[in-house]
Amino acid sequence: MSKIGSMFFCCSSSNKYKRLDEKLGRKMLEVKKNLAGHDNFKSLNGIILRFPQFKEGLQDIRGVFEQYDEDSNGSIDPEELKKCLQQLQMHMTEEEVKDLFHSCDIDGSAGIQFNEFIVLLCLIYLLKDQHLPNISKLGSPRLAATFDTIIQAFIFLDKNGDGKLNKKEMVKALNAPCERSPARITQTRFREMDWNNSGKVNFREFLFGFINWVGIDTDDDLSLT
DSSP: OOHHHHHHHHHHTTOTTHHHHHHHHHHHHHHHHHTTTOOSOSSHHHHHTTHHHHHHHHHTHHHHHHHHOTTOSSSBOHHHHHHHHHHTTOOOOHHHHHHHHHHHOTTOSSSBOHHHHHHHHHHHHHHTGGGGGGGGGGSOTTHHHHHHHHHHHHHHHOTTOSSSEEHHHHHHHHTSTTOOOOHHHHHHHHHHHOTTOOSEEOHHHHHHHHHHHHTOOOOGGGOOO
16 A cells, blocks of 8 residues: 555545545536546546646646645645635535545645645536636636546546446456556556545545556655655
8 A cells, every 4th residue: 555545544444524425426427427428538548648638737736736825835724725715716615625625635734735735626626517617717728628537537437337436347447458457557556546445436536546647746745656
């Protein structure tokens, strides 16, 4: 288990964020239904080939992160996050903000680091589709497209359409014709996402693993590897 995975396991073993994850699951099913017949991916290689574009789009968030990290300590605290959400006109309840903050603060540092901030924004994007136009306030016109494509990548891997990934689905994706991966690689990839060893991977868990695969540049002490 990776360092970041170990921290996530400590924070998630009690299933503390079940309410949020269930809400994300329902939302993902809704998106999948709306996208029926409009699949953006036909193979895992199709996702991998997009990694450079994913990386470019997500790195655009760096400037936003630094803008709201007012004390320049490398993390965004709850008050700084509230200001960010207000700027985006994301009208969320205190409970929703608290759930999101703590579910993304996987190391329990009481601050959202850059990689965690990417995950948090993508979760907000998924949950708050009525506010999607405001994502342009982040200053990156391609960010919405990046988030949309990441969501579509998850939907492609979710073969049975239940809003979660399981090992069987990952094996099927990684061992499609012309894409066969050694069993150890398949197992490792799934373990990188299934940090609480539940045998299921929700969208929040997937995002942390996906960012690691894409290779977002972070400072040494914020590295996912």
